[in-house]
Amino acid sequence: MNTIPKWTEDLLKWYDLHKRELPWRGAKDPYYIWVSEIMSQQTRIEAMKPYFDNWINLFPTVAELAAAEEDDVVRAWQGLGYYSRARNLRLGAQEVMDEYDGEIPRDRKSMESLKGVGSYTAGAVLSIAFNQREPAVDGNVLRVYARLYNVHEDILSTQGRKTIGSIVAETMPYDRPGDFNQALMDLGAMVCVPKTPRCEMCPLSSSCEAHALGTAQDLPIRIVKTKVKDVTVEVVLLEKDGFYLLHKRPNRGLLRSMWEFPAGEDQSVIERLSSIGITIEVGAYVTEFTHVFSHRRWHIKAYEARVKDLRDDLPSDWQWFRKEEFHTLPWAGPHGKLIEYCK
Numbered sequence: 001m002n003t004i005p006k007w008t009e010d011l012l013k014w015y016d017l018h019k020r021e022l023p024w025r026g027a028k029d030p031y032y033i034w035v036s037e038i039m040s041q042q043t044r045i046e047a048m049k050p051y052f053d054n055w056i057n058l059f060p061t062v063a064e065l066a067a068a069e070e071d072d073v074v075r076a077w078q079g080l081g082y083y084s085r086a087r088n089l090r091l092g093a094q095e096v097m098d099e100y101d102g103e104i105p106r107d108r109k110s111m112e113s114l115k116g117v118g119s120y121t122a123g124a125v126l127s128i129a130f131n132q133r134e135p136a137v138d139g140n141v142l143r144v145y146a147r148l149y150n151v152h153e154d155i156l157s158t159q160g161r162k163t164i165g166s167i168v169a170e171t172m173p174y175d176r177p178g179d180f181n182q183a184l185m186d187l188g189a190m191v192c193v194p195k196t197p198r199c200e201m202c203p204l205s206s207s208c209e210a211h212a213l214g215t216a217q218d219l220p221i222r223i224v225k226t227k228v229k230d231v232t233v234e235v236v237l238l239e240k241d242g243f244y245l246l247h248k249r250p251n252r253g254l255l256r257s258m259w260e261f262p263a264g265e266d267q268s269v270i271e272r273l274s275s276i277g278i279t280i281e282v283g284a285y286v287t288e289f290t291h292v293f294s295h296r297r298w299h300i301k302a303y304e305a306r307v308k309d310l311r312d313d314l315p316s317d318w319q320w321f322r323k324e325e326f327h328t329l330p331w332a333g334p335h336g337k338l339i340e341y342c343k
């Protein structure tokens, strides 16, 4: 029995007329689709387009990405945030080269085994590049389906995702699965938008349960549990004879392996520098601003500082740089904003 509902045809017809023109659409290159899907997570499509073009210029193939230096890869991502996405893309490309002879795998299990590739990305690549009937369920799809089928479960919970995931798996058409997934993404981005869905222009309004029941605005249900922690971060611009002291953050945790000015997150910056043998005198106030991460809010206060005393043998994660070299470094998010205050 064919359980594919009629609204899927309406959606595909709407997609043919209204789909967004995106640089990676039409090419069917699985690598392009992989990159675009990872890049578009947590980033608006309009904002990521120039990054995508630049990325493909720098790393046009899986092989070239696999062979690239990590710092170059992270620098190409600078401004998009969530840098583990860039690092994982490179590691995933290396796995494709080492384990799959340079060919992006065509089955879900292998695809999901690649670093940084989850169920959504695997579904998107397999359906769009290889025309396989594989769902790609992200926040957009959860929202659209929660409204279409009037699902009142928490879409952030495992159970809520499972409920909607099984409806998607049942209702996905056999014909044009890649277009169907992209049509859902476009509908979620342009019509069935988060706060105020545009039901009056929606091609699915006659099939939508939430629209019929007047619950569209209340859906989806999202119960957010994470708390954002406020942290005061003291930063110093410590210059000596035309060189600035910088620190490479550890290769785990927030902003890993990226460069920052000397900073104190849980301790004062004076104590932190003193622990590596540098005594400083803090000078004039420079600036302050707030930067919000997913679980943390940094309240940054920056000061000038000068060296009173220092050891010659700094730990290897601390180095002196000229300002002219700054553009070659991957900067730890908000620290990049402080460059303009260096002489």
Ligand code: SF4
Pocket (backbone or CB within 6 Å): 144, 147, 148, 191, 192, 193, 197, 198, 199, 200, 202, 203, 204, 205, 206, 208, 209, 210, 211, 216
């Ligand atoms: Fe979303 Fe409204 Fe369309 Fe239903 S009718 S899918 S709530 S935009």
